Amino acid sequence: MLLIDTEIKPFSAAAFKPGNKDFINIDSADLKGKWCVFFFYPADFTFVCPTELEDLADHYGEFQDAGIEIFAVSTDSHFCHKAWYDSSETIRKIQYTMISDNTFQISRNFEVLRENEGRSERGTFIVDPDGIIKGMEITCEGVGREASSLLQKVRAAQYVREHPDEVCPAKWKEGEATLAPSLDLVGKI
Numbered sequence: 001m002l003l004i005d006t007e008i009k010p011f012s013a014a015a016f017k018p019g020n021k022d023f024i025n026i027d028s029a030d031l032k033g034k035w036c037v038f039f040f041y042p043a044d045f046t047f048v049c050p051t052e053l054e055d056l057a058d059h060y061g062e063f064q065d066a067g068i069e070i071f072a073v074s075t076d077s078h079f080c081h082k083a084w085y086d087s088s089e090t091i092r093k094i095q096y097t098m099i100s101d102n103t104f105q106i107s108r109n110f111e112v113l114r115e116n117e118g119r120s121e122r123g124t125f126i127v128d129p130d131g132i133i134k135g136m137e138i139t140c141e142g143v144g145r146e147a148s149s150l151l152q153k154v155r156a157a158q159y160v161r162e163h164p165d166e167v168c169p170a171k172w173k174e175g176e177a178t179l180a181p182s183l184d185l186v187g188k189i
Helices: 048-065 078-087 105-109 147-162
Strands: 012-017 022-027 035-040 068-074 097-100 122-127 133-139
Touching (some): 035 147, 078 097
Parallel strands (some): 035 068
Antiparallel strands (some): 012 022
16 A cells, blocks of 8 residues: 555554653654654664664754654664664764664554564655655665655655645755646646
8 A cells, every 4th residue: 555645553652762861652643743754674783774873863953953853663672772772883873762663563554564574674754744654765675775865855845845836856955946837837847
């Protein structure tokens, strides 16, 4: 099933909040009114995953400035997230929330669970303040994602939400020209 323009399904989960060095509970109802990125990754203590999470950590301030909250999600426990944070210089850069999906509920909700392995695919979901999925990307386990590209996608989704009669062309960056779809543009781009 295509998840674009569908509302996220309810969930509640334990999480590790590195900035507070504390365990918290995340409830989907509490996320309404915020732009969110759900960043699923296969497992803690692995290879590609820490490079992605570090890249997100390096850009987290830019996401925050744009009003976007990041949630890293794996099927590891919140205790495992903390142990990884405590043992890895790379992961210690993280300030965003690391959600434990050890019940598999969230991964199933977003349709990224590898049922036979109990791990999530490498999936990224952009969720608007109404809880509606506005963007998604799934990549194979060996291919990492780039935070700056993700940030541009969320900014474009924010722009289109605020300007419903405009669309963002390829390579669009904040402040650049957009398009106003009309019959006059057909065949002229």
